[in-house]
Amino acid sequence: MKRAVVLLSGGLDSATVLAWMRREGYACHALSFRYGQRHGVELARAAELAAALGAAEHKVAEIDLRAFGGSALTADIAVPKDRDESSIAHGVPITYVPARNTIFLAFALAYAETLGSSDIAIGVNAIDYSGYPDCRPEFIASFERLANLATKAGAQDGAHFRIHTPLQTLSKAGIVRLALELGVPVGRTVSCYDPDPAGDPCGRCDACQLRRKGFAEAGAIDR
Amino acid sequence: MKRAVVLLSGGLDSATVLAWMRREGYACHALSFRYGQRHGVELARAAELAAALGAAEHKVAEIDLRAFGGSALTADIAVPKDRDESSIAHGVPITYVPARNTIFLAFALAYAETLGSSDIAIGVNAIDYSGYPDCRPEFIASFERLANLATKAGAQDGAHFRIHTPLQTLSKAGIVRLALELGVPVGRTVSCYDPDPAGDPCGRCDACQLRRKGFAEAGAIDR
Numbered sequence: 217m218k219r220a221v222v223l224l225s226g227g228l229d230s231a232t233v234l235a236w237m238r239r240e241g242y243a244c245h246a247l248s249f250r251y252g253q254r255h256g257v258e259l260a261r262a263a264e265l266a267a268a269l270g271a272a273e274h275k276v277a278e279i280d281l282r283a284f285g286g287s288a289l290t291a292d293i294a295v296p297k298d299r300d301e302s303s304i305a306h307g308v309p310i311t312y313v314p315a316r317n318t319i320f321l322a323f324a325l326a327y328a329e330t331l332g333s334s335d336i337a338i339g340v341n342a343i344d345y346s347g348y349p350d351c352r353p354e355f356i357a358s359f360e361r362l363a364n365l366a367t368k369a370g371a372q373d374g375a376h377f378r379i380h381t382p383l384q385t386l387s388k389a390g391i392v393r394l395a396l397e398l399g400v401p402v403g404r405t406v407s408c409y410d411p412d413p414a415g416d417p418c419g420r421c422d423a424c425q426l427r428r429k430g431f432a433e434a435g436a437i438d439r
Numbered sequence: 440m441k442r443a444v445v446l447l448s449g450g451l452d453s454a455t456v457l458a459w460m461r462r463e464g465y466a467c468h469a470l471s472f473r474y475g476q477r478h479g480v481e482l483a484r485a486a487e488l489a490a491a492l493g494a495a496e497h498k499v500a501e502i503d504l505r506a507f508g509g510s511a512l513t514a515d516i517a518v519p520k521d522r523d524e525s526s527i528a529h530g531v532p533i534t535y536v537p538a539r540n541t542i543f544l545a546f547a548l549a550y551a552e553t554l555g556s557s558d559i560a561i562g563v564n565a566i567d568y569s570g571y572p573d574c575r576p577e578f579i580a581s582f583e584r585l586a587n588l589a590t591k592a593g594a595q596d597g598a599h600f601r602i603h604t605p606l607q608t609l610s611k612a613g614i615v616r617l618a619l620e621l622g623v624p625v626g627r628t629v630s631c632y633d634p635d636p637a638g639d640p641c642g643r644c645d646a647c648q649l650r651r652k653g654f655a656e657a658g659a660i661d662r
Binding site for chain 2: 317321329
C-alpha cells in the first residue's frame with residue numbers, strides 16, 4: 217500500500233483530509249506538532265482522530281515557534297472575538313503564525329523521505345486564501361517544486377513528490393459535507409482558537425464563526 | 440542597521456558566512472539548531488563564534504529530526520571514515536539528513552519575518568552540490584521563491600526575501616582563504632562529523648578530509 221504523510225491538527229479540515237487520503241487507498245502516517253499552542257486539547261483530539269480514521273501511525277514532532285514570537289496562537293496575545301464577516305474575510309489575521317505551513321511541510325517532507333513516501337497531504341482551503349499567504353495554491357505548488365529539489369528522491373527523478381490538497385477549492389460548507397460523507401467524527405474535531413480545557417469551543421473567535429456558518433450552509437448539525 | 444538571520448552551525452562555513460554578513464553591514468541574528476546531533480560541541484562553538492564575530496543575538500531552536508530517523512548525523516549509524524576522494528565526491532552521503540536545509544531555512548524564515556528582516560544567509564557551497572541536493576543553487580533559488588509566497592511580507596511585495604549564499608561558488612580552499620581574510624577564529628570552528636567530547640576532530644571522516652585538503656590548498660595552517 218502506498219504511504220502518505222498527512223498533516224493532522226485535530227481540526228475539522230485536517231481530519232477530513234486524513235479520511236480522504238484513506239479512501240484514496242493510502243497507508244496514512246499522521247503528523248502533528250507541539251509548537252507552543254496554548255491549549256493541549258488539539259493534540260489529544262489529533263491522536264483520537266488518527267486512531268478513529270485508521271491512520272497507520274501518528275507522530276507528534278516538537279518544535280518551538282514561540283522563540284520567534286508574534287502570533288495569538290503561540291503567544292500571549294488575545295484571540296479576537298465577535299469580529300464581523302468582512303473583518304474575518306480580509307487581511308492577514310493576528311492568528312497568523314510566521315512561516316508555519318512552510319515549517320510543517322518541511323517536517324512532513326523529512327518524514328516522507330524517511331518513509332520512502334512521495335505523498336504529503338495538507339488541509340489548506342479557499343477560505344484561508346485571503347488571510348494566510350501560506351495556504352494559497354501558488355504557495356503549495358512552489359513547495360512541491362522545492363520538495364523535488366530538496367531531497368535525494370526528488371533529485372533523482374525530478375517529479376517525485378506530490379502535495380495533496382483535497383480541500384483546496386472547497387468552502388467551509390463543502391468541507392462539512394465532505395467530512396460527513398467520509399464518516400469523520402466531526403463532533404470530536406476542534407476548530408476553536410480558544411477552547412476551554414475540556415475542548416469546548418468559545419463560539420466567538422473567527423474559527424468558531426466560520427465553522428458555524430459552514431454547518432448552517434451545509435444544513436448539518438454540529439454535535 | 441538592516442537585520443539578517445544567519446544560520447550558524449559552529450562549522451567553518453557558517454562562521455565565514457556570519458563574518459561576511461557582518462562586513463556587509465548587517466546586524467546578524469544567528470540561528471542554530473539542537474536537532475539530535477550526537478555531539479553538543481557544535482552548539483557550544485556556535486555560541487562562542489556568534490559572540491566572537493559580533494552577532495546581535497544567537498538563538499538555538501529545538502527540533503527533533505531523530506523522530507524521522509535515517510542519518511549518521513542524528514541516529515546510531517557509524518560515520519564513514521577514511522573514504523577515498525572519489526567516494527566523497529560522488530553520490531548522496533549517509534550523513535545526509537532528510538530535508539534538513541528545508542527545515543532550517545523554514546525556521547530562519549519564521550525568525551526573519553518576526554524580526555522584520557528580509558535577509559537570510561546560509562553557508563552552502565559548491566563542494567556539497569554533488570552530495571547534498573539541498574545545497575544546490577537551484578534549491579536555494581526555489582526556497583527564495585517559496586519564501587516570497589509563504590509570508591505576509593513576501594505576499595505584499597513579491598520580492599521581499601533574499602537568501603544570501605556567499606560561499607556558493609567557493610571551493611574549500613576558497614572558503615579557508617575568505618575565513619582568514621575576514622578574521623574568523625578558524626581554530627574554534629568544528630567541521631568533524633565525529634569529534635571527541637572536547638571538540639577535537641577525528642581527522643578521518645569526509646568533513647575532516649575536505650577541511651585538511653582545503654587548508655593545504657590554501658597554503659594555511661589549521662590550528
